[in-house]
Structure formats: C-alpha cells, structure tokens
Amino acid sequence: MSKSPRNKTIDFSLADAPAGVLDRILHENDQLEDRNVVVDQTINGDAFKVLTRLPDQLADLAIVDPPYNLNKQYDGLNFKKMSDANYQAYTQRWVDALLPRLKPQASLYVFADWQTSIALAPVLERNFTIQNRITWQREKGRGALTNWKNGMEDIWFLTRSPHDYTFNVDQVKQRRQVIAPYRVDGQARDWEETANGRFRDTMPSNFWDDISIPYWSMPENTGHPTQKPEKLLAKVILASSNPGDLILDPFAGAGSSLVTAKKLGRHFIGIEQSLLYTAWGEYRLQQTSTGDSIQGYTDGVFWERNTLAAQHRHQKSNQTKLF
Known part of the structure; x- marks a missing residue:
C-alpha cells in the first residue's frame, strides 16, 4: 500500500x-x-x-x-x-x-x-x-x-x-505564552509584548x-x-x-x-x-x-506544544526586519 x-x-x-x-x-x-x-x-x-x-x-x-x-x-x-x-x-x-x-x-x-x-x-x-x-x-x-x-x-x-x-542554562530556556500579564508602572515585568503575542522566556525545569x-x-x-x-x-x-x-x-x-x-x-x-x-x-x-531546523526550537528557545503557527510568524517577522 x-x-x-x-x-x-x-x-x-x-x-x-x-x-x-x-x-x-x-x-x-x-x-x-x-x-x-x-x-x-x-x-x-x-x-x-x-x-x-x-x-x-x-x-x-x-x-x-x-x-x-x-x-x-x-x-x-x-x-x-x-x-x-x-x-x-x-x-x-x-x-x-x-x-x-x-x-x-x-x-x-x-x-x-x-x-x-x-x-x-x-x-x-x-x-x-x-x-x-x-x-x-x-x-x-x-x-x-x-x-x-x-x-x-x-x-x-x-x-x-x-x-x-x-551546563548552558541560557541555551535551553522555554518560551511560554503569557496569559495574565503583570506590569509595573505600565511596563511589562519579565515578559515581552510582540506583534505575535506576549511571551516569557523561562528557566528550564x-x-x-x-x-x-x-x-x-x-x-x-x-x-x-x-x-x-x-x-x-x-x-x-x-x-x-x-x-x-x-x-x-x-x-x-x-x-x-x-x-x-x-x-x-x-x-x-x-x-x-x-x-x-x-x-x-x-x-x-x-x-x-x-x-x-529542529521542530519546536526557534529563535534560540524552546516553544510550547501547538505553537508552530506562532513560531512561523516570529520567523517571518524577523526576516522582514532584515530587509
């Protein structure tokens, strides 16, 4: 078959x-x-x-x-x-x-x-x-x-x-989507707001x-x-x-x-x-x-499951910035 x-x-x-x-x-x-x-x-x-x-x-x-x-x-x-x-x-x-x-x-x-x-x-x-x-x-x-x-x-x-x-801890951080964003004086605290969403790069566990x-x-x-x-x-x-x-x-x-x-x-x-x-x-x-490429590893960080579309958007955004 x-x-x-x-x-x-x-x-x-x-x-x-x-x-x-x-x-x-x-x-x-x-x-x-x-x-x-x-x-x-x-x-x-x-x-x-x-x-x-x-x-x-x-x-x-x-x-x-x-x-x-x-x-x-x-x-x-x-x-x-x-x-x-x-x-x-x-x-x-x-x-x-x-x-x-x-x-x-x-x-x-x-x-x-x-x-x-x-x-x-x-x-x-x-x-x-x-x-x-x-x-x-x-x-x-x-x-x-x-x-x-x-x-x-x-x-x-x-x-x-x-x-x-x-042990290269900075090489294996995980990028997580921020559900409840925390701000101090209106500024993002420990997370980043991008055109593709809100993310935090966390220490590996x-x-x-x-x-x-x-x-x-x-x-x-x-x-x-x-x-x-x-x-x-x-x-x-x-x-x-x-x-x-x-x-x-x-x-x-x-x-x-x-x-x-x-x-x-x-x-x-x-x-x-x-x-x-x-x-x-x-x-x-x-x-x-x-x-x-390695699926799930993009931009030097490991992404959560079911975020392939967000990863593609992120890559496309970065490529656009180069031109």
Missing part, C-alpha cells in the same frame, strides 16, 4: 536503501581505534564490543537510550524482561564499557521508563554523580483499566565530576511538557518503535555540550541524537546493532546540514 503524500516516515528496507547509504556505514570489525576514522560516523555492531575498541576519553557527552527492562522487539531482535538484579548487571556492563570513553568533565543522559528506573538508579549512583532526574511528559501511551496510563519517561542527568561539567513524540507527518519520523524526538535531544545537547564537542550514543537507534548533534554543530559517534536502523540514521544524516 502506498503512503499518503503527507506521510514522511522513513522506513525503507535494506534492499531499497538509497544509493550510498550502506557504503557509508562502519562495522564492528572495521578499524575503530583511530579517532579520525570513527568521528562523525555510524557504526553497525554490538555496543559492548564496539565501545571497547574506541579511543579513550573521546566524548564530551553521552546519550544512552538502552532497551528498557521490558519485553520488546527491535527489528527482529528480542529483548526479554529480566529480574532487577540481572538488569542491573546488564547496565553495569555497558557502564564499564562506556566510562573509559568519556572525558573527566563529561555528562551523561540515560533514558528509562519508571519501572526500569527503579533498577537503574543504584547502578547509576555507584558510577556517576546524579545531578537530576528529568520527567518527560510524552503523552502517548496505552490506556489501562486497572492503572494510570503511563505517559511519562525518566531521563537521568549524570556527570563524571560532581562540580566540573558543562526538570519537567518537560513541551515535547511530543515524532509522528507520521514529521520529516524526522522513522519506523523505529521507541524513537526519541529531535527537540528533546536538542535540549540535552545544547545544555551539556558546546559547539565542536563530541556526542557518543551507544544505542543510537535510527540516529536521532546524531542528526540533532550535526544540526547543532557537534561531532558524533553512533553505535547501533540493527543494520536497518543504522541505515535509516545514515540516510537522515546525509539529508542533514549544520544549522538545519
């Missing part, structure tokens, strides 16, 4: 991969010890094997989205739910492989659902400084008759050093309610079952790295973190076990240039 013209989902088969995509991918048996070979590349292979072959103290930031402790299928590869003790051992294995690849001032973000977090937390605390636990309200989730719908995920913000790490999961009409959407949004990854990357830094993702999926890193002027290395998902990510990278 053919897709709707508005359906932008990337889900081609390996047999139908665009020219040049598969040739660009590195594999776990390739030469991976040379930094010049692996930077800005996707690597198809087992993360536990590939990580140990990468150079030491390579990454400024790691983004880790491992399989949650659930029964889940990824391109024919089955991940089976474990006991908490076994999942903790699994987590410690990737931590041990990843740690030597991180610089002393590096940060790390680890994704989990609430059940997986219970097992994760003790392992993360033993190996890193836990700076915060972010709650992402992703909205989508199956309804339940005997429990609350699971519409949240955890994102653990970790650092190697308790105090020496990057650990509750993220402005990010939707990718859907079929978005160019970033793929057939990956647990894809993270570019907007979410942009918050992580802007906050905890600087232009030119290197982002390492050992469970890269369809390449969302790598694409976002490239758009934001960072270097990257991605590892993914599925060749199909790696191909989708590599295709996206080939379509991406530094400076390309």
Whole structure:
C-alpha cells in the first residue's frame, strides 16, 4: 500500500536503501581505534564490543537510550524482561564499557521508563554523580483499566565530576505564552509584548511538557518503535555540550541524537546493532546540514506544544526586519 503524500516516515528496507547509504556505514570489525576514522560516523555492531575498541576519553557527552527492562522487539531482535538484579548487571556492563570513553568533565543522559528506573538508579549512583532526574511528559501511551496510563519517561542527568561539567542554562530556556500579564508602572515585568503575542522566556525545569513524540507527518519520523524526538535531544545537547564537542550514543537507534548533534554543530559517534536502523540514521544524516531546523526550537528557545503557527510568524517577522 502506498503512503499518503503527507506521510514522511522513513522506513525503507535494506534492499531499497538509497544509493550510498550502506557504503557509508562502519562495522564492528572495521578499524575503530583511530579517532579520525570513527568521528562523525555510524557504526553497525554490538555496543559492548564496539565501545571497547574506541579511543579513550573521546566524548564530551553521552546519550544512552538502552532497551528498557521490558519485553520488546527491535527489528527482529528480542529483548526479554529480566529480574532487577540481572538488569542491573546488564547496565553495569555497558557502564564499564562506556566510562573509559568519556572525558573527566563529561555528562551523561540515560533514558528509562519508571519501572526500569527503579533498577537503574543504584547502578547509576555507584558510577556517576546524579545531578537530576528529568520527567518527560510524552503523552502517548496505552490506556489501562486497572492503572494510570503511563505517559511519562525518566531521563537521568549524570556527570563524571560532581562540580566540573558543562551546563548552558541560557541555551535551553522555554518560551511560554503569557496569559495574565503583570506590569509595573505600565511596563511589562519579565515578559515581552510582540506583534505575535506576549511571551516569557523561562528557566528550564526538570519537567518537560513541551515535547511530543515524532509522528507520521514529521520529516524526522522513522519506523523505529521507541524513537526519541529531535527537540528533546536538542535540549540535552545544547545544555551539556558546546559547539565542536563530541556526542557518543551507544544505542543510537535510527540516529536521532546524531542528526540533532550535526544540526547543532557537534561531532558524533553512533553505535547501533540493527543494520536497518543504522541505515535509516545514515540516510537522515546525509539529508542533514549544520544549522538545519529542529521542530519546536526557534529563535534560540524552546516553544510550547501547538505553537508552530506562532513560531512561523516570529520567523517571518524577523526576516522582514532584515530587509
């Protein structure tokens, strides 16, 4: 069945991969010890094997989205739910492989659902400084008759050093519409009145309610079952790295973190076990240039959900001022 013209989902088969995509991918048996070979590349292979072959103290930031402790299928590869003790051992294995690849001032973000977090937390605390636990309200989730719908995920913000790490708070402010404007002597207080509405740029919190999961009409959407949004990854990357830094993702999926890193002027290395998902990510990278837009991130701030029209008006207004 053919897709709707508005359906932008990337889900081609390996047999139908665009020219040049598969040739660009590195594999776990390739030469991976040379930094010049692996930077800005996707690597198809087992993360536990590939990580140990990468150079030491390579990454400024790691983004880790491992399989949650659930029964889940990824391109024919089955991940089976474990006991908490076994999942903790699994987590410690990737931590041990990843740690030597991180610089002393590096940060790390680890994704989990609430059940997986219970097992994760003790392992993360033993190996890193836990700076915060972010709650992402992703909205989508199956309804339940005997429990609350699971519409949240955890994102653990970790650092190697308790105090020496990057955090660019001014890069991740959120623009909110002002409903009840407050004035002092007739002047706006902590908000701005524009031709497109009243807005306030607020300090970021650990509750993220402005990010939707990718859907079929978005160019970033793929057939990956647990894809993270570019907007979410942009918050992580802007906050905890600087232009030119290197982002390492050992469970890269369809390449969302790598694409976002490239758009934001960072270097990257991605590892993914599925060749199909790696191909989708590599295709996206080939379509991406530094400076390309990220939906929901405009004018250097993150906008609330359902404000795309306001963002377009704002961009148009700024372009008009230049001429």
